[in-house]
Amino acid sequence: MAQATVTLVDGMQFVAETPSGHAFTIDAIPDVGGRNTGPRPMELLAAGVAGCTAMDVISILRKMQQRVTGLKVHVNGEQAAEHPKRFTSIHIQYTIIGYGVAEDKVARAIELSQTKYCSATASLRPGAPITFSYTILEASPDTMAK
Incomplete structure (x- = not known):
């Protein structure tokens, strides 16, 4: 609980x-x-979504033996104009940095997070459609610091 x-x-x-x-x-x-x-509370809710799915994705990618050196998850929650100003849609953007990270593994890790593991997105999905996208960057001295 x-x-x-x-x-x-x-x-x-x-x-x-x-x-x-x-x-x-x-x-x-x-x-x-x-x-x-x-x-604000809604910022915390968005951060909870980001943290929940990020922990899932990094854990799954590590189990898949992907050489991930960085992960950034950005959540954009659109809110209703009128009270209670709930999330009406949520978009999650993943940026994965690593050495030779396989796109099919990233797609599968995100899919598992979204359909099986992330309790935060599962809690919000009935009332707000959730979409996602991802970018994979090859690790280099420039991407390591970001």
Whole structure:
């Protein structure tokens, strides 16, 4: 079971705590009473999607013995104009860096994440279509630092 507790600090600023022992600030923009001291809840939801699928994909690619040296996952969630401003669609862009990484392995790793393993996308998919794309970059001194 996933759990979290948020406690009001001041204005719209909250401290979130998780059972794994981590704490972080959540806040809003000044226009709605926040001080911009932390991410917004929907940003955290997008980050959760990115983190969930990234962990799946890197784990699967390692099991497939792919020489991945870097992975970046960018999530773009389109939101409804009216409240509750839920995600209406989500696009996930994967950038994989490595040595001779096979495209078919990347496609399979992403497919497994999206259809079998990622609980974050599975939770959101019924209400928001999720699409994805990927780019594979050959590792070099320039791509290693990114």
